[in-house]
Amino acid sequence: MLYREAGQFKTSYLADQAIFPIRQDRIGMAVIIAGAYLLTLTQNDFLLNAMMIPFLIFTLAAIGLNLLTGYTGLLSLGTGAFMGVGAYACYKLTSLFPDVNVLVWVVASGFFAALVGVIFGVPSLRIKGFYLAIATLAAQFFLEWCFIRVPWLYNYNVSGAIEVPTRTLFGIPVTGPTATAQTRYLIVLTIVAVMTWLASNLVHGRIGRMWMAVRDMDIAAELIGIRPLPTKLLAFAISSFYCGVSGALMVFLWYGGAEATVFNINQSFNVLFMIIIGGLGSLIGSYLGAALIFILPIVLRFVPPRLGLDIQAATVEHVTFMIVGALIIFFLIVEPHGLARLWQIAKQKLRVWPFPY
Amino acid sequence: MDVKRLIWRGAIAAALGLAPLVTTARAQDIYVPLLTYRTGPFANSGIPIANGMHDYLIMLNERDGGIGGVKLNIEECETGYDTKKGVECWEAVKGKNPAVVNPYSTGITLQLIPKAAVDKVPILSMAYGLSASAVGEKFPWIFNPPATYWDGLSIVFKYIGEKEGGLEKLKGKTIGFIFLESGYGREPLPLLHQFAKEYGFTVKEYSVAAKEMQDQSGQWLAVRRDRPAWMIMWGWGAMNPTAVKRASENGYPMDRFIGIWWSGSDDDARAGGQAAKGYLSLNINGLGTDYPALQDIKKYVVDKGKSQVEKDKFGEAFYNRGVYNSVIVAEAIRNAQKVTGKKVVIGEDVRRGLESLRISEAQWKELGLPGFASPITNLSCADHNGHHAAYVQQWDGTKWVKVSDWITPMKDKVRPLLEEAADDYVKKNTGWPKRSEACDKST
Numbered sequence: 001m002l003y004r005e006a007g008q009f010k011t012s013y014l015a016d017q018a019i020f021p022i023r024q025d026r027i028g029m030a031v032i033i034a035g036a037y038l039l040t041l042t043q044n045d046f047l048l049n050a051m052m053i054p055f056l057i058f059t060l061a062a063i064g065l066n067l068l069t070g071y072t073g074l075l076s077l078g079t080g081a082f083m084g085v086g087a088y089a090c091y092k093l094t095s096l097f098p099d100v101n102v103l104v105w106v107v108a109s110g111f112f113a114a115l116v117g118v119i120f121g122v123p124s125l126r127i128k129g130f131y132l133a134i135a136t137l138a139a140q141f142f143l144e145w146c147f148i149r150v151p152w153l154y155n156y157n158v159s160g161a162i163e164v165p166t167r168t169l170f171g172i173p174v175t176g177p178t179a180t181a182q183t184r185y186l187i188v189l190t191i192v193a194v195m196t197w198l199a200s201n202l203v204h205g206r207i208g209r210m211w212m213a214v215r216d217m218d219i220a221a222e223l224i225g226i227r228p229l230p231t232k233l234l235a236f237a238i239s240s241f242y243c244g245v246s247g248a249l250m251v252f253l254w255y256g257g258a259e260a261t262v263f264n265i266n267q268s269f270n271v272l273f274m275i276i277i278g279g280l281g282s283l284i285g286s287y288l289g290a291a292l293i294f295i296l297p298i299v300l301r302f303v304p305p306r307l308g309l310d311i312q313a314a315t316v317e318h319v320t321f322m323i324v325g326a327l328i329i330f331f332l333i334v335e336p337h338g339l340a341r342l343w344q345i346a347k348q349k350l351r352v353w354p355f356p357y
Numbered sequence: 358m359d360v361k362r363l364i365w366r367g368a369i370a371a372a373l374g375l376a377p378l379v380t381t382a383r384a385q386d387i388y389v390p391l392l393t394y395r396t397g398p399f400a401n402s403g404i405p406i407a408n409g410m411h412d413y414l415i416m417l418n419e420r421d422g423g424i425g426g427v428k429l430n431i432e433e434c435e436t437g438y439d440t441k442k443g444v445e446c447w448e449a450v451k452g453k454n455p456a457v458v459n460p461y462s463t464g465i466t467l468q469l470i471p472k473a474a475v476d477k478v479p480i481l482s483m484a485y486g487l488s489a490s491a492v493g494e495k496f497p498w499i500f501n502p503p504a505t506y507w508d509g510l511s512i513v514f515k516y517i518g519e520k521e522g523g524l525e526k527l528k529g530k531t532i533g534f535i536f537l538e539s540g541y542g543r544e545p546l547p548l549l550h551q552f553a554k555e556y557g558f559t560v561k562e563y564s565v566a567a568k569e570m571q572d573q574s575g576q577w578l579a580v581r582r583d584r585p586a587w588m589i590m591w592g593w594g595a596m597n598p599t600a601v602k603r604a605s606e607n608g609y610p611m612d613r614f615i616g617i618w619w620s621g622s623d624d625d626a627r628a629g630g631q632a633a634k635g636y637l638s639l640n641i642n643g644l645g646t647d648y649p650a651l652q653d654i655k656k657y658v659v660d661k662g663k664s665q666v667e668k669d670k671f672g673e674a675f676y677n678r679g680v681y682n683s684v685i686v687a688e689a690i691r692n693a694q695k696v697t698g699k700k701v702v703i704g705e706d707v708r709r710g711l712e713s714l715r716i717s718e719a720q721w722k723e724l725g726l727p728g729f730a731s732p733i734t735n736l737s738c739a740d741h742n743g744h745h746a747a748y749v750q751q752w753d754g755t756k757w758v759k760v761s762d763w764i765t766p767m768k769d770k771v772r773p774l775l776e777e778a779a780d781d782y783v784k785k786n787t788g789w790p791k792r793s794e795a796c797d798k799s800t
Binding site: 045046049050054094098135148155157159160163164165166173176177249254256257258259260262264265298312313314316317318324 | 359394395396432433434435437440441444448449451452463464467468471472474475487488489538539540543544546547564566567568613622657751776781784786787789790
């Protein structure tokens with residue numbers, strides 16, 4: 001009843017092509033964004049530090065992978081490594097040029113990840129599907145090896161880990177231990193929101209259509225004048241850019257330091273699962289997937305103590321594993337196209353409610 | 358599909374609704390969170406330690422009603438040896454006025470070190486973590502008694518020197534170093550290379566990545582080729598039993614294979630069976646159950662079914678390691694009560710308690726653990742480690758046997774390196790806070 005577009009007339013092409021053509025969507029979006037920003041007022045460090053910041057960072061990585069796998073149809077298992085490139089690039093840049101604002105380097109590190117992504121994306125012209133997954137797996141192992149064996153990357157630290165120094169923005173610490181959760185959340189939220197908006201414009205425009213054409217049938221795409229190699233490499237570049245920024249955010253605004261193992265193959269799988277469950281080729285799906293894979297286990301861990309059940313921490317961990325696994329299977333059986341599709345169906349039903357036809 | 362949407366909405370609502378409730382605690386208890394891991398690839402090492410830590414503290418609650426009349430509120434937080442979850446645990450416990458946090462993972466410790474000073478929670482990384490954090494002027498909130506990894510390596514070399522008839526005999530020989538590819542495994546490398554230069558031996562490094570720690574065939578093939586005179590191991594979790602098994606399969610002489618104190622659990626050696634006979638490792642705590650305190654644990658905790666320990670694993674090397682960890686926690690709390698005069702102590706007080714902690718030989722006896730560990734005598738504001746002694750134990754096919762006296766580390770070699778590493782750490786982390794915490798004289 002409320003969710004109906006009757007009476008909303010479009011009088012220009014611009015209005016018709018808007019990302020959110022329906023007024024209710026625009027209002028909903030504004031409410032969500034306002035709510036997200038209002039969360040900075042909370043004093044609950046755990047909510048921000050352990051849930052919201054990582055959730056947003058993983059979302060960004062999922063969006064990055066979704067641009068490549070969901071929109072362009074190129075399967076990649078190198079996400080973790082590309083995140084690592086961003087993190088290590090940012091670390092090197094800020095230790096070489098400490099006077100430049102660290103947020104500049106966080107974004108700039110994305111370009112390094114993009115460059116590496118392009119290099120490892122070259123085989124994508126010749127190979128597809130599982131074969132490409134193996135090629136990107138090589139990127140994963142090679143880069144992880146570099147993070148361990150090239151001491152220059154971690155400034156010859158004895159521990160082999162990178163430590164994030166304190167850096168400020170307008171005199172307020174944004175990285176390092178003294179940065180408050182609120183500041184860091186605000187920065188992560190802003191970067192992720194802006195980059196989501198950019199991604200949304202990308203996929204709705206010419207570039208996104210090129211990617212989808214290549215995904216749906218690359219020979220047909222070539223026949224209508226899309227050059228496959230630049231298109232695929234562009235997808236690799238932009239995808240890796242997103243992953244790189246998310247990796248830099250992860251180390252600088254969440255962990256505050258990291259070992260190479262953080263960027264191992266499990267991280268790649270994690271992000272891949274997020275987009276599969278969230279929905280391939282959907283931005284909202286990236287958010288939903290990251291929420292299901294990352295936030296749900298944390299919430300589940302706090303359910304038994306809330307209910308007054310005295311269960312061992314390890315048992316809770318095992319049960320959480322089982323529940324999350326079961327939920328993943330449940331969601332995939334109910335809707336193989338992911339949570340984003342469920343969301344879409346729900347919207348569709350709402351539009352005609354209460355008189356479905 | 359509306360129902361599913363409702364479920365989804367409900368999940369989000371639950372997430373937002375539950376989270377603010379997470380940080381609540383009772384004020385009249387001393388809150389001791391234990392970051393443990395009973396799941397994941399390192400669980401075989403983590404479980405006995407978790408049991409030992411947990412059971413000793415529970416025993417204090419049951420037998421003495423806590424410490425100084427105040428009950429301990431003990432809570433485990435499962436980390437799975439995963440840095441991400443470790444940091445999450447930190448976030449979950451830091452608001453509840455924890456007395457002290459034991460990360461039980463070098464990787465997690467490295468992440469938490471900068472946070473400790475900001476959140477005013479001391480970290481006890483007992484004989485693990487960042488070696489350089491022993492320098493109290495630079496790391497006022499971090500404690501790693503009784504010995505650092507570098508002390509451990511120097512003890513290994515003292516033992517090797519004893520067997521070879523002098524360290525100068527190592528000239529021209531090869532020493533193999535097999536380690537877990539992580540911050541933990543890499544810690545001793547600088548000192549090892551310094552020793553190599555000093556005594557003229559060659560170092561062969563065999564690194565084992567976490568994903569291949571249950572295989573290691575490549576590394577041991579290389580060992581077979583290189584034929585090192587001694588093998589030193591810095592392993593953890595599933596890496597240890599595999600290494601012991603591979604060493605015996607490859608015919609490496611087991612009495613020349615020596616692990617750090619984290620590579621010396623009973624399960625580690627048991628995997629090699631009779632063939633592992635002779636395998637050496639360092640240890641910092643006593644073996645077996647013949648201590649009054651352990652009998653109390655049995656009486657008050659294990660026999661009452663309040664422990665998760667399997668009966669036959671009670672009193673094993675790593676179980677007792679966990680007990681040792683809890684003794685330090687408990688004595689630091691007791692000392693903090695004495696220093697501050699408060700009953701319910703929190704992190705800031707326990708930091709002072711740790712800094713002036715003393716456990717003399719007589720006190721060990723009083724605790725019901727005579728000769729259980731080297732007396733803690735050297736902790737101070739400048740020295741958060743103390744560089745205490747360890748001994749060498751040997752696997753006799755069914756159990757560990759103490760085969761050396763308590764060996765003190767080469768403090769003269771280790772300390773300058775520590776100071777240097779601490780300076781380097783502070784230099785690389787611009788904005789590292791200067792120590793502002795006052796210093797208590799130990800009593």
